[in-house]
Amino acid sequence: MNVMKPVSGIYRVALKLLMNDKSKFTALLVGITFAVFLMVMMMSMFSGILARSCAPVYNIGAKIWVMDPAVNNTNSSIPMPDYILSxxxxxxxxxxxxxxxFGSALVKLKDGTYQAATVVGLDDATLFGRPEMLEGRIEDVFAENAFVVVKDAEYAKLESPKIGTQFEINDNRGTVVGLAKVASSGLFGIPTLYTTYNRAITYIPSARFTISYVLIEPKSEADVPGIQKAIAKLGYEALTREQFVQKVSNFYTFKTGVGINILMMTGISFVVGLSISGQTFYTFILENIGKFGAMKAIGAKGNELVSMILVQAVVTSLIGYGLGVGAASTFMIVAKLRMPDYAAQLTYQTLGLALVMVMIIAAVSSYIGVRKVLQIQPFDIFRG
Structure with a gap:
């Protein structure tokens, strides 16, 4: 207990030194908060984009996806011959x-304008991958010209149709027989329609082959590697849901400008926070150098002074981290209320990575201060 009291007293002195200088303390908090806000926003946007890009994989829910090896995202499916299914x-x-x-079609609205839509054709026999119905019955999709509309953020782009609404799709009549919801909306802001496989290939012009994907349900998890090897012998690729999601994520991360741009913005945010906090903390140390020197003169050891600076840097960084995460979360909530198709999402990985970056900022800032404080000599302070 006798040892702990001086230590805790040193920490209290360190916090008083830090918070008594309100202008410097506020400047430190603003710099770190702003950096955390930008980092969290950038990484959350990227996470949301990746989640939206894999939306069809999550919505359909198949365990194994068979596709052409050249397919790198869900929207660029390459038709396969019927014998692959057999x-x-x-x-x-x-x-x-x-x-x-999977295909795209043009829906003619009542006012004469056209709206692009994604059409998902489900297997006629099983309707495997069907969405959860909000209104109507999924069985009604077998009716003439029947379509189920996904009621998501893009629903209004089709003029918010109700059950019984008729429209024109690729010069064919369509009738809304149900409204459904899916786990995740798509990335490109296009409404989604579900119908049967045969109706989809009839209504939408296509090449000689019409199968976008073959969805496989294995008897057990142990059968998956054998199925993948058998499909590979046919010259095609069989991926599990997780593997397909990873392939799509890799495509958007490394083969488009999205990943590089987000990485650059995150790096810039980190450098901004590091430079502001480092410079401000260094100025704070310079202005309080006499106080540190006086403490050294009355017996404070070097490691105790280092501990004081570390406490100041860590406390400031953690408070800034909390404020930055709170500001980013508030912004995302407000944005989603105003813009339902806003794609950003906050994940534990984003929070963890932002915390690591903040700790790096704290480490660099404290290192700058430690070097200056350890160089001071008590007689220089009193002589001045």
Missing amino acids: ASRSIPGVKYAVPLY
Whole structure:
């Protein structure tokens, strides 16, 4: 207890020195808060973009996706011949395999304008991958010209149709028979329609082959590697849901400008926070150099002075971190209320990475202060 009291007293002195200079303390907090805000916003935007880019994979929910090896994202499916579906069904360990169609169509609205829409064609026999219905029955999709509309952030772009609403899609009549919801909206702000596979390939012009993906349900997890090897022998690729998500994420991260731009903005935010906090903390140390020298003269050891500076840097950084995360969270909540298709999402990985960056800022700032304080000599202070 006798040892702890002096130590805690030193920490109290350190915090009083820090917070009594309100202007410097505020400047430190503003710099770190602003840096954390920018870093969290950039990383949250990137996380949201990746989640939206993989939305069809999550919404359909298949365990294995069979595709052309050249496919690198869900929107660039390459049609496959029908024999791939038959071959998939004959592979040992396959419980069942169904076709899936992904395509784009133009919907003519009542005012005469056209709206692009994504059309998902589900297997006629099983409707595997069907969305959760909000209104209507999924079985009604078998009716003539029937479509189910996803009621998400893009729903209003189709003039918010109700059950029974008729529209024109690629010069064909369409009828809304239900409204549904999905786990995640798409990335590019395009409404989504569900229908049967055969109706989709009939309504939407396509090449000789029409199967976008083959969805496989394995009998057990142990059968997955064998299924993937069998598909590879056919010249195609079978990916689990997680592998497909990773492939799409890698594409948007490394093969488009999205990942590089977000990385650059995050790095700039880090440098801004580091420079502001480092310079301000150094100025704070210079202005209080006499006080540190006096403490050294009355017996404070070098490691105790270092501890004081570390406490000041860590406390400031953690408070700035909390304020920055709070500001970013508030901004994202308000943005989503105003713009339902806003893609940013806050994840534990984002919070953890931002915390690591803040600790680096604290370490560099404290290092700058430590070097200056350890160089002072008590007689220089009193002589001045």
